[in-house]
Amino acid sequence: MLPLYCRKRVLLLGDNLSRYLQHSSKHNVSTGNGCDQVSLLLRLCEERHFISPGAFHARTCVYGPLGSDLKKNILGQWWTASIRSRARVFGINTSVHTRTCEESVMIVNYRTVQENFQQDSLTREEALRLFFQNSMSLRSNLLQGALQQYIQALELVSRKLPFGLAEIGLCHQSTDQSFGHSPGCISEVTESSLVWFCSPRTSSQWIDYWARQRLQWWRKFALGPSDFSLCDVVEEDLKDGTLRGIKVLYKFPWGLETLETLWSLGNTELQKTYQGTHSKLECRDGRKVVVPHVISISGDMDKGMLAYLFNSLKQQKKTDSKQKQRTVLRLHPTLTPVKVALDMGRGSNSELRQVCEGLLEEFLEEGIPTWPGYLDTLPLSLENLHTKYDEMGVLFTVLVSETTLKNGLLLVRNRDTTVRETMHISEIKGFLLRYIYASENL
Amino acid sequence: MLPLYCRKRVLLLGDNLSRYLQHSSKHNVSTGNGCDQVSLLLRLCEERHFISPGAFHARTCVYGPLGSDLKKNILGQWWTASIRSRARVFGINTSVHTRTCEESVMIVNYRTVQENFQQDSLTREEALRLFFQNSMSLRSNLLQGALQQYIQALELVSRKLPFGLAEIGLCHQSTDQSFGHSPGCISEVTESSLVWFCSPRTSSQWIDYWARQRLQWWRKFALGPSDFSLCDVVEEDLKDGTLRGIKVLYKFPWGLETLETLWSLGNTELQKTYQGTHSKLECRDGRKVVVPHVISISGDMDKGMLAYLFNSLKQQKKTDSKQKQRTVLRLHPTLTPVKVALDMGRGSNSELRQVCEGLLEEFLEEGIPTWPGYLDTLPLSLENLHTKYDEMGVLFTVLVSETTLKNGLLLVRNRDTTVRETMHISEIKGFLLRYIYASENL
Numbered sequence: 001m002l003p004l005y006c007r008k009r010v011l012l013l014g015d016n017l018s019r020y021l022q023h024s025s026k027h028n029v030s031t032g033n034g035c036d037q038v039s040l041l042l043r044l045c046e047e048r049h050f051i052s053p054g055a056f057h058a059r060t061c062v063y064g065p066l067g068s069d070l071k072k073n074i075l076g077q078w079w080t081a082s083i084r085s086r087a088r089v090f091g092i093n094t095s096v097h098t099r100t101c102e103e104s105v106m107i108v109n110y111r112t113v114q115e116n117f118q119q120d121s122l123t124r125e126e127a128l129r130l131f132f133q134n135s136m137s138l139r140s141n142l143l144q145g146a147l148q149q150y151i152q153a154l155e156l157v158s159r160k161l162p163f164g165l166a167e168i169g170l171c172h173q174s175t176d177q178s179f180g181h182s183p184g185c186i187s188e189v190t191e192s193s194l195v196w197f198c199s200p201r202t203s204s205q206w207i208d209y210w211a212r213q214r215l216q217w218w219r220k221f222a223l224g225p226s227d228f229s230l231c232d233v234v235e236e237d238l239k240d241g242t243l244r245g246i247k248v249l250y251k252f253p254w255g256l257e258t259l260e261t262l263w264s265l266g267n268t269e270l271q272k273t274y275q276g277t278h279s280k281l282e283c284r285d286g287r288k289v290v291v292p293h294v295i296s297i298s299g300d301m302d303k304g305m306l307a308y309l310f311n312s313l314k315q316q317k318k319t320d321s322k323q324k325q326r327t328v329l330r331l332h333p334t335l336t337p338v339k340v341a342l343d344m345g346r347g348s349n350s351e352l353r354q355v356c357e358g359l360l361e362e363f364l365e366e367g368i369p370t371w372p373g374y375l376d377t378l379p380l381s382l383e384n385l386h387t388k389y390d391e392m393g394v395l396f397t398v399l400v401s402e403t404t405l406k407n408g409l410l411l412v413r414n415r416d417t418t419v420r421e422t423m424h425i426s427e428i429k430g431f432l433l434r435y436i437y438a439s440e441n442l
Numbered sequence: 443m444l445p446l447y448c449r450k451r452v453l454l455l456g457d458n459l460s461r462y463l464q465h466s467s468k469h470n471v472s473t474g475n476g477c478d479q480v481s482l483l484l485r486l487c488e489e490r491h492f493i494s495p496g497a498f499h500a501r502t503c504v505y506g507p508l509g510s511d512l513k514k515n516i517l518g519q520w521w522t523a524s525i526r527s528r529a530r531v532f533g534i535n536t537s538v539h540t541r542t543c544e545e546s547v548m549i550v551n552y553r554t555v556q557e558n559f560q561q562d563s564l565t566r567e568e569a570l571r572l573f574f575q576n577s578m579s580l581r582s583n584l585l586q587g588a589l590q591q592y593i594q595a596l597e598l599v600s601r602k603l604p605f606g607l608a609e610i611g612l613c614h615q616s617t618d619q620s621f622g623h624s625p626g627c628i629s630e631v632t633e634s635s636l637v638w639f640c641s642p643r644t645s646s647q648w649i650d651y652w653a654r655q656r657l658q659w660w661r662k663f664a665l666g667p668s669d670f671s672l673c674d675v676v677e678e679d680l681k682d683g684t685l686r687g688i689k690v691l692y693k694f695p696w697g698l699e700t701l702e703t704l705w706s707l708g709n710t711e712l713q714k715t716y717q718g719t720h721s722k723l724e725c726r727d728g729r730k731v732v733v734p735h736v737i738s739i740s741g742d743m744d745k746g747m748l749a750y751l752f753n754s755l756k757q758q759k760k761t762d763s764k765q766k767q768r769t770v771l772r773l774h775p776t777l778t779p780v781k782v783a784l785d786m787g788r789g790s791n792s793e794l795r796q797v798c799e800g801l802l803e804e805f806l807e808e809g810i811p812t813w814p815g816y817l818d819t820l821p822l823s824l825e826n827l828h829t830k831y832d833e834m835g836v837l838f839t840v841l842v843s844e845t846t847l848k849n850g851l852l853l854v855r856n857r858d859t860t861v862r863e864t865m866h867i868s869e870i871k872g873f874l875l876r877y878i879y880a881s882e883n884l
Contacts (some may be wrong), residue, residue, distance in 0.1 A: 040592075040604070049594075049598060052591070052594060062534075062535070062536050062587075062590075062591070063534065063535040063536075064534065064536055064591075064594065065532035065533055065534060065595075065598065067535065068533040068534050068535035068609075069533055071535060072521075072533070079514075080809070084806065084811065086806070086811055087802050087806065087812065087814045088814075089819075090507035090509050091507055091508065091510040091511055091514070092504075092505065092506065092507060093504070093505040093510035093513060094504050094505075095504055095630060096630060097628075097630065098613065104547065104552050105549055105550070105551060105552070106550050106551070106623055107547055107548065107549045107550075107580065107614065108547070108548050108549075108550070108556070109547060109548070109626060109628065110546050110547070110548055110574075110579075111616075113570070113573065113574075114570070117566060117569070117570050117573075118566075118570075121492065124560075124566070127559070128555070128556070128559045128560075131555065131559075132552075132555075136628060137552075138549065145504075148504075149494070149504070149506075152491075152494060152495060152506065153507075156491060157817065158817065158818050158819045158820065160817065160819070170538065170612060172549070174551050174553075186539075186549060186578060187550065188537060188538055188539065206716065328478060329606045360529050364526065364528070364529065367522070367526055369526065370529065372530075375529075375599070375600065375602065376600050377600045377602070380752060442637050
């Protein structure tokens with residue numbers, strides 16, 4: 001009997017994390033600080049609604065509300081950096097379906113398969129051939145889609161180099177069988193892709209340029225920028241026709257993992273896509289006419305999100321309490337999913353609640369992502385409240401209390417400094433907007 | 443021999459448009475104004491980079507740069523309206539994989555299939571059973587994913603009703619075989635979904651509330667709001683357990699099509715998802731404990747985009763020329779992908795180009811989507827330039843000319859009024875930002 005294939009997504013977590021977890025649980029050993037950090041983050045992600053409970057160990061990845069917003073923010077920033085702020089990069093949106101090849105993940109109708117294979121008039125080989133004829137494949141990356149858009153894009157740029165095509169999309173990959181899980185596992189990854197067309201003369205400079213840009217981008221939102229690094233792909237690992245490769249790496253507790261890969265592909269891939277139409281591919285490079293070189297830059301954004309989560313996890317000495325440590329998810333203000341939490345102290349509940357509701361309305365109108373903590377019916381101590389919001393990465397906690405009813409003053413606590421400030425209710429919105437705006441334009 | 447299944451995506455265009463196109467081309471008749479409008483929009487979408495050439499007739503849908511940005515803007519607005527501005531709605535991000543059922547689209551490894559079916563030791567039935575065991579399915583809608591998140595979401599809201607879970611994602615559907623294309627066709631749709639959990643007592647009010655909200659949302663960005671309408675699903679068309687249904691319709695030239703559907707599902711779907719765990723599902727509704735009713739609101743955002751394209755297509759009398767008509771894509775300022783086009787008049791090229799590049803940099807830094815028209819090496823007459831940008835839906839055309847070099851004055855043309863204003867170069871950025879901001883906050 002063949003092994004039962006896994007039906008779950010193998011995502012987010014590379015095999016390396018799974019291996020790491022299995023190893024440490026099997027041997028019941030703590031591998032030092034790294035392992036503690038991994039378990040801490042896993043617990044935190046589950047408890048604080050970044051990832052669905054059980055998701056890590058079950059190797060699936062369903063994001064909770066906070067994880068979902070964090071990922072959206074990361075993708076939004078990538079899009080802004082790649083397209084909105086560059087005149088020579090255009091966004092595209094290609095199909096998830098692609099040509100079938102030996103490596104591919106196929107998609108097919110349940111009923112069609114059933115009908116095909118129950119036809120006794122067909123031999124097994126005929127049925128199999130028919131099956132392949134009748135099914136489509138799902139893309140494993142975004143490069144092919146971009147190459148197929150090349151000819152139309154030429155028109156956009158009047159055949160002038162350089163230019164780029166950008167896309168964010170879902171890709172499916174067959175997982176390799178080397179570790180634990182059975183063959184047939186299919187993983188689902190949100191990929192970011194920038195395909196850059198440039199003159200052969202300058203392609204080597206361009207890959208360096210983009211590698212620096214990408215590293216800078218990852219570091220821009222990092223608390224510990226030095227955990228992100230570049231490395232060249234050694235010549236032996238390059239595929240035929242590929243001129244160079246550079247990787248953006250992140251240092252996870254269990255080792256280095258690739259977040260993004262840059263390949264200088266020469267023009268072979270482009271020529272393969274448009275067999276026999278060489279002249280159509282030509283562009284102007286100053287006064288010369290050339291077939292451009294292709295640089296492909298593709299990132300695994302699910303892994304990137306995990307990198308930012310690990311990077312922003314800090315255990316800090318408490319300044320305002322007897323407990324030794326506090327755990328904070330110091331996500332970048334631009335990325336963090338919840339900017340403000342609204343809570344209320346004890347007292348005349350319905351009046352305080354009204355104030356909270358007014359503020360909530362005001363914040364949401366301005367597009368400030370706000371957590372309505374005052375709705376929670378199990379009131380926490382102030383200490384536990386701060387622990388909760390620190391672990392959620394909430395930038396500010398705004399506390400409405402009896403005092404607010406008297407003189408309009410709120411207590412505003414900063415996640416990073418733990419400083420509590422008193423502020424008038426009429427000033428809070430402006431303060432938050434200025435802070436968020438400033439952090440986005442750092 | 444079984445028919446060859448289509449390998450292309452059947453998307454964007456409902457069967458009705460395809461039928462409409464086939465009919466009018468076969469009979470070579472113009473069906474009046476409607477048909478003209480359809481051909482006009484199709485031409486325009488292809489020429490102006492909304493959709494890849496040939497996409498409509500080939501029944502695939504690959505978006506060009508403008509289409510890609512338009513779709514992003516629509517999705518962004520949906521997200522803002524559903525989540526960012528509501529405290530009781532949470533975003534989620536579930537897997538595209540789902541449980542296998544008779545209707546479903548399956549996904550499987552190429553190699554796995556090959557290996558399975560070439561095992562002679564297995565009978566045909568065994569091989570088929572194994573195949574189903576080893577494959578996953580792709581979701582056809584987002585409802586199931588949201589229902590599976592229900593228990594965890596309860597924790598977020600302290601078991602208090604009402605609340606909602608929102609998601610935007612790709613879904614795959616088997617296309618019905620009634621029209622033209624062969625069985626086995628699989629279509630790819632970007633769906634928006636809001637699943638609302640509320641007290642059984644109020645579910646009927648809630649579905650009305652959401653229907654009004656959704657209609658309002660569609661109309662907010664429409665040039666001709668009356669083309670969007672609501673209609674009740676008649677009782678005979680309701681599935682078992684479904685209490686009510688309401689549709690948001692758009693009047694395309696070939697007839698009404700559904701953009702969004704609201705179902706009041708009672709609690710049967712929820713109980714099906716969590717068989718036998720009735721007590722876990724319970725929520726507080728004031729002082730009572732209830733199993734909530736589910737309202738599912740799901741939209742086809744690709745069709746929605748097409749609706750906005752048709753809705754904004756206008757043929758207007760020209761005020762500034764002898765030609766009788768001009769064609770304008772009057773997309774809402776918030777949705778239109780390109781806000782400004784930068785062009786230059788004749789004259790000292792390199793100096794004008796420098797001014798353009800400076801402005802482009804400035805605009806992009808502020809996040810104003812700008813079209814670098816000055817890069818085009820085939821200069822158009824001013825008339826043709828305006829035609830081009832009107833068809834692209836560009837809000838403003840900024841013209842840098844010899845005059846600009848002398849006294850800093852630019853010519854700024856408004857898409858909707860066709861008025862040309864003279865403006866100093868130092869004022870243009872502020873003007874654009876104010877205009878865009880104002881239109882977003884209408």
